[in-house]
Amino acid sequence: GQNIDQPTEMTATEGAIVQINCTYQTSGFNGLFWYQQHAGEAPTFLSYNVLDGLEEKGRFSSFLSRSKGYSYLLLKELQMKDSASYLCAVRNYGQNFVFGPGTRLSVLP
């Protein structure tokens, strides 16, 4: 089976750092991707990991541990516009994505 878990909701303060966790159990693994989705809009790509370790892209970083089936997305210097849902998606050997339920992040002033 395929299962991806993320916290449903998180709240953080403007300027702070937040870590969004994702655990997965999938039939195959060919990369873990993080997308941002504002309400009513399309997912937009943020970061991805194929190998273990940390990938940094500006204010966003993503970490992967394949042995633990675990990833996190780290958002630094939070801004109000970062309020959105953050989707963890695993690409299996068939190339399609299996998406997690998403974590709705609210950034408060």
Add this chain to the structure above:
Amino acid sequence: EPEVTQTPSHQVTQMGQEVILRCVPISNHLYFYWYRQILGQKVEFLVSFYNNEISEKSEIFDDQFSVERPDGSNFTLKIRSTKLEDSAMYFCASTGVSNQPQHFGDGTRLSIL
């Protein structure tokens, strides 16, 4: 920056009618996908398409669904006889190389009455 474009942005259709959702993937991309997202739920994979044929499809993609690349630019999703539960946001995505991130279009909101 190149974009995936989808039309229409919103489609309202009577139950039982056929609907065609259209997508223009990024021009040099080779892999195409359709996903759907029912309101308030997660994004779900429907079908992937490469080299003019379906490479993978989910359980959702039953005989009522079909995809086509009628020319060098368009990629369409057809639902033959729509049901109420087909109401969702439908996203098209594409990628140039299979191991790269997928780029999503803005989606078509399909409402079945």
